[in-house]
Amino acid sequence: MRKFRQLTIPYLIWALVMLLIPMALILMYSFLEPGNSIVHFRISLDNYFRFFTDKDFLVILWRSLLIALKTTIICLLLGYPIAYFISRCNEKLQGILIMAITVPMWINMLVRTYAWIGILSKGGLASWVLSLFGIKDAELLYTETAVLIGMVYNFLPFMILQINTVLSKMDKSLLEASADLGADKFQTFWRVVFPLSLPGVVSGITLVFLPAVSAFFIPKLLGGGQYFLIGNVIENQFITVGEWNFGSSISMIMAIVMMLLMMLVRKLDKKSGREDM
Amino acid sequence: MDQEKKKIIQFKNIVKKFDDQIILKGINLDIYENEFVTLLGPSGCGKTTLLRILGGFLEPDKGEVIFDGKDIAKLPPYKRELNTVFQKYALFPNMNVFDNIAFGLKIKKMSKDVIEQKVMKMLKLIGLEGYENKDVTLMSGGQQQRVAIARALVNEPSVLLLDEPLGALDLKLRKEMQYELKRIQQEVGITFIFVTHDQEEALTMSDKIVVMKEGEIQQVGSPQDIYNEPVNKYVAEFVGESNIIPGRMIQDKLVRFDDHNFECVDVGYKENELVDVIIRPEDIDIVPEGQGKLSGTVESVLFKGVHYEVMVETVPGTHVTVNMHVNRDNANVKEEGDVRISANDFYLDIEDMKNWDESDLIARADAQAWSKETDEYFPIQRVDTDLKDEIGEYEVTFHTVNGLSISRRIWVVDQKVVENKKANEAVSAFNFFKTVDEIKESPALDTELKTWANAQGWKLDDESETVDLSVDYNFDPEHIKEGIYKVTFWTTGREFKIHTTDYVEEGKEVGLTFFPEDIHVMEKMGF
Numbered sequence: 040m041r042k043f044r045q046l047t048i049p050y051l052i053w054a055l056v057m058l059l060i061p062m063a064l065i066l067m068y069s070f071l072e073p074g075n076s077i078v079h080f081r082i083s084l085d086n087y088f089r090f091f092t093d094k095d096f097l098v099i100l101w102r103s104l105l106i107a108l109k110t111t112i113i114c115l116l117l118g119y120p121i122a123y124f125i126s127r128c129n130e131k132l133q134g135i136l137i138m139a140i141t142v143p144m145w146i147n148m149l150v151r152t153y154a155w156i157g158i159l160s161k162g163g164l165a166s167w168v169l170s171l172f173g174i175k176d177a178e179l180l181y182t183e184t185a186v187l188i189g190m191v192y193n194f195l196p197f198m199i200l201q202i203n204t205v206l207s208k209m210d211k212s213l214l215e216a217s218a219d220l221g222a223d224k225f226q227t228f229w230r231v232v233f234p235l236s237l238p239g240v241v242s243g244i245t246l247v248f249l250p251a252v253s254a255f256f257i258p259k260l261l262g263g264g265q266y267f268l269i270g271n272v273i274e275n276q277f278i279t280v281g282e283w284n285f286g287s288s289i290s291m292i293m294a295i296v297m298m299l300l301m302m303l304v305r306k307l308d309k310k311s312g313r314e315d316m
Numbered sequence: 317m318d319q320e321k322k323k324i325i326q327f328k329n330i331v332k333k334f335d336d337q338i339i340l341k342g343i344n345l346d347i348y349e350n351e352f353v354t355l356l357g358p359s360g361c362g363k364t365t366l367l368r369i370l371g372g373f374l375e376p377d378k379g380e381v382i383f384d385g386k387d388i389a390k391l392p393p394y395k396r397e398l399n400t401v402f403q404k405y406a407l408f409p410n411m412n413v414f415d416n417i418a419f420g421l422k423i424k425k426m427s428k429d430v431i432e433q434k435v436m437k438m439l440k441l442i443g444l445e446g447y448e449n450k451d452v453t454l455m456s457g458g459q460q461q462r463v464a465i466a467r468a469l470v471n472e473p474s475v476l477l478l479d480e481p482l483g484a485l486d487l488k489l490r491k492e493m494q495y496e497l498k499r500i501q502q503e504v505g506i507t508f509i510f511v512t513h514d515q516e517e518a519l520t521m522s523d524k525i526v527v528m529k530e531g532e533i534q535q536v537g538s539p540q541d542i543y544n545e546p547v548n549k550y551v552a553e554f555v556g557e558s559n560i561i562p563g564r565m566i567q568d569k570l571v572r573f574d575d576h577n578f579e580c581v582d583v584g585y586k587e588n589e590l591v592d593v594i595i596r597p598e599d600i601d602i603v604p605e606g607q608g609k610l611s612g613t614v615e616s617v618l619f620k621g622v623h624y625e626v627m628v629e630t631v632p633g634t635h636v637t638v639n640m641h642v643n644r645d646n647a648n649v650k651e652e653g654d655v656r657i658s659a660n661d662f663y664l665d666i667e668d669m670k671n672w673d674e675s676d677l678i679a680r681a682d683a684q685a686w687s688k689e690t691d692e693y694f695p696i697q698r699v700d701t702d703l704k705d706e707i708g709e710y711e712v713t714f715h716t717v718n719g720l721s722i723s724r725r726i727w728v729v730d731q732k733v734v735e736n737k738k739a740n741e742a743v744s745a746f747n748f749f750k751t752v753d754e755i756k757e758s759p760a761l762d763t764e765l766k767t768w769a770n771a772q773g774w775k776l777d778d779e780s781e782t783v784d785l786s787v788d789y790n791f792d793p794e795h796i797k798e799g800i801y802k803v804t805f806w807t808t809g810r811e812f813k814i815h816t817t818d819y820v821e822e823g824k825e826v827g828l829t830f831f832p833e834d835i836h837v838m839e840k841m842g843f
Contacts, residue, residue, distance in 0.1 A: 212406035215373055218393040219400045220420035220471065230419070234410045 069288035086288035096272065096289075103269040104296070106183070107251035110190040114247045115240065117191070118198035122239075123232075125199070126206035133207065140196050152189055152260050159185050159261070181263030189257040194250060198243040205239030206232070241308045249297055269293060321348040323382075324474060324507055325370065330379035332365055332531075339365045341531040342379070347509065347524075349474075352501050354510045354518040356554070357528035363511045366528075367477050370509065371400045384474070398475040399468035403483060405460045407452045413439075413463055414448035420471040438466040441500060458489045465500065475507045482517065494520050515555045519543065527551050548841045552594045559600075559812050563593040563837070571837055574610060574630055574810055575740050582837035592838045597815040599834035602626065608827025614820050615811065623815045628828060633809035634736040638769050639747040640789075640801045642755065650722045651688065657696075657722045659683035659714050663746045665731040665770075666707055674699040677712055681724055685716040694718075701726070735776065736807075741783045745771035745805050755796050762787045771805040783807050 070082050090096050125136045143151060158164045159179040169177045179185055209232065217227040255270030262268075269289065276286030325347040332340040340362045347353050355363040368374045370381060372393030381389045388396055399420070407416050417438055421431045439445050442462040447455075452463060461481060468476055478497075482490045498521050501508045512518055518525050519539045527534045527542060527550075535547045546552035549560050563573030565585040571578055573593050585591060605611055612630035641661070649658040659681040664672075677683075678696050685694040694716050701712040707728050715721040733744040748768045758764045765771070765787050773783035788804040812828060820826060 210404075210406065212402050212404060213408060215371075215393070216400070216402055216406040216408070216467075217419070218373075219371060220467065221394050221423045222419075223392075223394050226423055230423075231408055231410075235408075 065287045065290055068284050069291045071284050073282055073284050086285050087292070089285065090289060090292060099267055099272055100269050100292075100296075102267075103252055106187060106190070106268065107248050107254075109187060110194060110251040111244055111248045113187070113191050114195050114198040115244065118195055118243065119202055119236075119240070122199045122202035122206055125203050126209075137200070137203065140199055144196060148193060149256060149260075152193065152257055155185070155189050155192065155261060156180060159188070180261065181265055183262070183266055185261040186258045186266050186268075189261040190251050190254060193257065194247040197246040201243035201246060202236060202239040205236045209235055237308055241304055244304060245301060248300070252297060253293060321350070323347070324349050324384060325509075326380075326382035327366070327370075328380040328382065330366065330369060330376045330381070332362070332369065332374065332376050339531050340369075340376070343531075343533060345526060345533060345536065347475075347507060349507060350505055352498065352508045352510065352521055352523045354512060354522040354525045355528060356512060356515060356518040356525050358513055358554070360530075361528040362531040363513075363528050364479055367400075367479055367509065367511050370475075371398065371477050372396050397473055398477060399471050399473040400477040400479065401461075401464045401468050401481045403479045403481065405464040405481075407460055407463055407467070409453050411452070412448065413444065413450045413452055413455075416452055416463055417467045417470050419467060424471075434470050435466075438470045441469070441503065442466045443496075457485050458493065461485065461493060462496075465497075469500070469504060473506065475509060476501075478508060478510045480511055480513070482512070482514075490517075497521060519555070525555075527554060529554075545836060546594065546838060548838050549592045549594070550841060552592075552836075552838065557597050557813060557815075559595045559597065561593045561595070561810065563591050565589045565591050565837065569832075571835060576610065578609065578835055579832040580835040580837055581833050582835070585837065585839075590840050592840055594836045594838060595812070595830055595834055597625070597813045598623075600812060600814045600828050600830050602628070602814060602816055602818065602820055603827040603829050605825045605827050608829040610812070610828040611825065612812070612828065614822050614824045614826055617820060617822055620815075623817050624819060626814045626816060626820055628812050628814060628826060629809050630812060630828070631739045631810040632736065633807045634734055634739055634741055634743045634773070634783075635804055635806040636732060636734045636743045636745050636771070637802050637804045638732070638745045638771075640765075640769075640803050641747070641749045642796060642798050642801060643749060643751050644798050648722070648724070648749075648751065650720065652718075652720045654688050655685060655694065655716060655718055655720050656688055657683070657685040657714065657716055657720050659712075659722050659724045660749045660751075661725045661727075662749060663727045663729055664703075665746070666705075666728055667731065669703075669705045669728060672703075677701065677703075677726075678714065681712065681714070683714045683722070683724075685714075685720065703728070731770075737776065739807070739809070740776050741773060741807060742776055743771070743773040743783070743785065743805055743807060745769040745803075752796055752798060755793055758793070761793050765789070765803055766805065769803060769805065773805070773807055 069086055070084070072081050072083055072085060121140075125133055128136065159166075161176075161178075161180070163179075165179050166177050213231055213235070214227055217231045218224075222230060253270045253273075254268065255274045258266050258268045258271055259274075273286050273289050273293075276282045276289065323346050325345075327343050327345040330340050330343040331338070343362075343366060355366060357363045365374060369376050369389075372388070372391060372395075376389055379389070380387045383396070383398070408419065411419070414435055417435045418431050421434060426434075435448065436445075439448060442465060444459060444462055444466070447459070452460060455463070464481070465476075481497075482493050485493060494517060497508070497510075510518075510521065519542075522539055524536065525539055525542045526536050529550055535542060535551045537545075542551065542555050546555060546558075552558045552560055561573045563571050565582075565588065566572050566577055567587055568583040568585075569580055571580045571582070571591065571593060602608075610630045612628040615627040615629050617627075618625040643660075648660055649656055651657070662680045664680070677699055683696050685696060686692060687694070696714050697717045698715040699712060700715070701710060703710045703712065703726060707730060710726045710728065711723055712726050713721050713723040729746075731744050731746060733742055735742045746769050748770075750768060755761070766785060771785055771787075773785045775781040775783060785805045785807060788806065789801060791801045814828070
């Protein structure tokens with residue numbers, strides 16, 4: 040047993056170097072003043088202070104959270120029925136459908152997002168479809184809607200896969216038991232299937248919300264620089280402006296916000312896991 | 317059963333297929349009020365399918381399910397007034413004991429007070445008072461089982477379906493639950509339909525047992541009926557232990573088996589009808605040699621706790637052993653250009669020498685000619701032989717059209733016959749020749765060995781009556797090499813299994829006795 044435990048040491052060191060040290064560096068940077076060098080540096084809270092006193096940044100943070108929330112809700116509303124449908128198919132069809140959902144993920148996310156520019160641009164596929172319904176000259180590209188479409192498109196598979204895993208593993212005899220006790224399909228769904236699928240819903244929400252909050256190239260490409268999110272701000276600080284310290288502190292703020300949100304979601308999950316009537 | 321009782325369920329000609337496989341072959345069955353009915357049979361006999369049809373989880377391809385006078389075959393499960401206890405309980409893991417039991421009542425939108433009252437009553441019935449807030453996933457198998465029963469019973473169904481509910485429990489708990497289930501059934505006074513493959517469980521609990529086999533009902537009756545008067549060999553073998561002996565009905569109340577006539581109590585069979593006779597092991601007594609109705613040798617004695625299980629051989633088996641000559645694959649093949657010819661040496665019985673022709677010899681030698689390239693067969697054009705109607709060794713030559721020929725030997729012998737007067741039977745077989753590939757590639761070796769050796773068994777007093785033979789051999793068919801091997805054809809001797817509390821020595825000659833009413837005569841099963 041002891042020997043076995045010793046085998047984990049290289050992995051722990053690896054994890055330390057690759058995960059902890061970059062995090063520690065970002066944490067350290069976030070508390071340093073700009074222009075510091077190894078020779079002299081001063082610790083201060085200026086970066087954090089700057090973020091919370093600038094209304095523009097707070098608006099962008101709020102906007103990021105809001106669009107991530109919208110993305111998550113849309114993914115859940117679209118993903119749950121799809122996952123449910125897949126889980127009710129026979130095994131062979133399930134395999135094919137899961138495959139169909141994962142295939143786009145084989146292609147680089149950036150490339151897929153570029154494809155949407157084509158679809159959403161003037162005279163593209165989307166405006167042609169809308170014109171069929173009588174909506175002429177719809178401006179789609181470089182709007183919030185475009186960003187939302189891009190995010191839902193990119194993150195929906197994560198939601199479907201998480202929920203489908205839970206649903207397809209669910210003991211079918213529970214559904215029979217529910218029907219046997221007099222529950223019709225609708226009642227069975229709300230009283231048995233849905234409560235039991237919540238763990239999948241929670242991990243689906245986590246996997247969609249987190250990348251959605253900090254996404255930066257989807258808003259960059261589909262929002263066309265007019266739709267700025269917190270991920271773009273961070274990117275800007277690091278790449279364009281070169282203020283690593285300020286960028287680091289925004290990253291830290293985001294990390295804390297996300298952590299708090301996830302804790303909230305897990306708490307809700309625990310509460311609703313048990314049926315209270 | 318009581319004629320006053322009302323039929324609550326009627327299965328009428330239920331047929332169910334899965335992927336072209338017929339699972340239920342026209343089931344007709346009536347179930348009455350307040351009965352404990354058990355569907356008994358091995359896995360795959362259709363018992364669970366029948367239960368699931370009743371529960372509404374499967375739709376029959378044909379037939380009617382009459383419940384309380386109405387056909388419910390197409391009704392969804394949630395509209396049926398019966399409840400099921402599932403094989404693995406299927407308790408809702410997200411609810412506690414109370415919510416699980418209350419599930420059906422909440423669906424019916426009963427008031428909170430009524431629900432609480434009913435659930436508490438159920439908890440009392442199953443002996444789990446005070447457990448209402450427990451997490452069902454943390455309970456033992458037996459407790460989960462009880463909750464599952466309560467969850468079904470609380471809906472006050474007129475019929476409760478139980479699908480092998482005790483299968484997942486250990487032996488002691490299973491026994492406990494058997495009594496518990498019977499008690500609950502008597503207390504609530506409704507019909508229980510119980511599915512099991514455990515004959516003991518069925519005998520212990522049921523008012524009525526339905527024995528099923530391959531989608532058909534074999535027998536319906538009380539546990540006593542099923543055990544004492546099984547209708548056929550299958551039921552007798554499935555329920556309890558038994559000696560099953562092939563016999564013949566001489567006349568009413570007189571049956572012949574083991575070459576003796578015995579008085580019995582069975583009537584209504586045709587004269588000389590072939591029947592199966594069953595005698596339960598506990599109905600046979602061991603008496604000193606010469607005093608019983610049958611005599612035999614004690615073969616084995618096993619201590620079983622309450623009793624000894626004694627095997628007595630009343631008739632020894634018959635054996636005949638022959639040599640199988642195995643040749644290399646190409647030893648009996650000749651080729652010239654594109655043509656190949658092959659044939660085996662073989663034995664012939666002097667009895668068969670009276671009339672034979674060339675085609676017989678070709679068949680016995682398995683003589684064949686074919687093209688190496690196209691695998692196309694050529695006819696054997698001519699057969700030359702000096703074969704005579706005398707015991708001896710002869711030569712035979714097979715010729716093809718293109719002039720290729722192969723010579724083989726024929727031995728004319730007096731066929732080996734082993735007579736067994738005590739068993740009233742005889743067995744005969746020939747030595748034979750085969751190649752390695754023929755044995756390796758045989759799809760049903762036991763049957764083919766009998767054909768190759770021309771092995772036959774018959775009754776001495778009636779040669780037209782054949783006797784079944786078994787085959788033994790001392791080689792591994794998959795890794796056989798050339799050489800000579802022994803193949804034995806044999807009949808089983810007749811043995812009786814006896815349960816007795818008195819010890820007997822192995823090897824002792826004893827007599828066996830039983831009463832006429834312990835002989836149960838059954839119709840032969842049709843296959």
